[in-house]
Amino acid sequence: MKELILHRERFPSPNPNVQLTEITYLSGPFKVKGLLAEPIKEGKFPGILYLRGGIKSVGMVRPARIAQFAHEGCVVFAPYYRGNRGGQGQEDFCGEDRMDAFMGYKVLELQSNVDTNQLHVFGFSRGGVMALFTALEFSNCRSLVTWGGVSNMYQTYEERLDLRRMMKRVMSGTPHRNPKPYDFRTPLHTIHGIHCPVLIIHGEKDKHVGFEHAQQLETSLKAAGKHVETWYYSTYTHYFPPAVNQRTVTDMIQWMKKQ
Secondary structure: OHHHEEEEEEEOOOOOOEEEEEEEEEEOOEEEEEEEEEEOOOOOEEEEEEEOOOEOOEOOOOHHHHHHHHOOOOEEEEEOOOOOOOOOOOOOOOOOOHHHHHHHHHHHHOOOOEEEEEEEEEEEOOHHHHHHHHHHHOOOOOEEEEEOOOOOHHHHHHHOHHHHHHHHHHOOOOOOOOOHHHHHOOHHHHHHHOOOOEEEEEEOOOOOOOHHHHHHHHHHHHHOOOOEEEEEEOOOOOOOOHHHHHHHHHHHHHHHHOO
């Protein structure tokens, strides 16, 4: 699997205790890029696959964010997804570009300072769907966290009027006229295949990804007999206040390490 990683290049880090490296790797026929964040100290660390939200430049991986995660004592890899920052191919909103997440998980496994018995998946916003599919793909995933995460692509179409034009283009129509691409991007149908503990974090006033996504995911996981924990916040939206955000990241990573 060494040929999976094609190129490494140091990237400026906002944190003196964290090293950043931009990695070019193969995802199917495409060269895709992502950002690796590592603690600057010796040892083996849990690995977190960080799956960003948005599409194209919206919601792009932020170095400060993944450095924040790595500062908690983890190695973090965050794919940009295909077609971004010089990568090949084109995003298709949780369609075939989910392979970028799958191969990113393998990139994480190859890092010499990663404890491969402690591999975790994190998804924010649109990355929630990517994270769910990744946990379905890899049985050795120790835990899954979805934060403000999408779980139902039909629901996203209904609630995000600003995304409908993009979704109709990428998915060749509306969910009413062409449901198959929406089914393909809705992991609730196959949730029984997840074997790791799941943590759902969501602000109940979220207008970008409605609270219904969290509720539907929780209901589906419980119906399938899965281990699920929820941290719901009645006063927060899609974005938490900075101090709360930091505290939640710390608590979340501690939760991951216990799984």
